[in-house]
Amino acid sequence: MASSLAERIAALDWHSLQQQLDGQGYAAFPSLISGNDCEELIATYGQDDLFRNTIQMARYRFGEGEYRYYQEPLPSLLQELREGFYPMLAQTANRWQEMLGREAIYPATLPEFLAQCHDQGQLRSTPLILKYETGGYNCMHQDMYGDVFFPFQVVFALNQKEKDYKGGEFLLMEQRPRAQSRGHVITLDQGAGLIFPTSYRPVQGTRGYYKNTLRHGVSTITSGTRYSLGIIFHDAK
């Protein structure tokens, strides 16, 4: 992985990713973060000064495990991921707005979008690292944190399923209006990632587009320790 992270993001097959996002709401992409960088990110977990807050998930009945929110300034790799993914996803976000008959409100760059969050009092950084040990899990949820939210987020696997842990599949639950919900199970190799909707996706119906609500979570880790990295684009209240 010689090229820069920004170059590797630009080199993803965005045509196919956009088609998958429009067609199914989510899109996985192959390993983008090198094994070394994954190890370095895992090593940040123990560096208290990098984080603004640590959540014991069981305390809030969110699941079983722990996560930590990085504080600004973010480690450069996270900053590059957040800034690098935002512009392409803002295009999709605006297209989705238009499908739903709404204004294309998402600015072209991350700093402009964060300025909108900050204007609404959403000042706290949201990228996070999650750690689950054997028996850990993450209940189905959404990550909204305020009135301003970006409709996509990205999650990366930092270690390797079957080698470092078993179980621990990423789960997406799609609630369909007046119908039963549909589940999606996604497994990612180390360094690979998934783009998924924060809250809903537009689906074509006979009379225009309607919204399916989505929630995400993680199934039980049956052995080992699973680490993941969450890139959320909006800041939090």
Ligand SMILES: O=C(O)CCC(=O)C(=O)O
């Ligand atoms: O650990 C995971 O894969 C889920 C992370 C998550 O909930 C998030 O990135 O918002």
Ligand SMILES: [Fe+2]
């Ligand atoms: Fe989440």
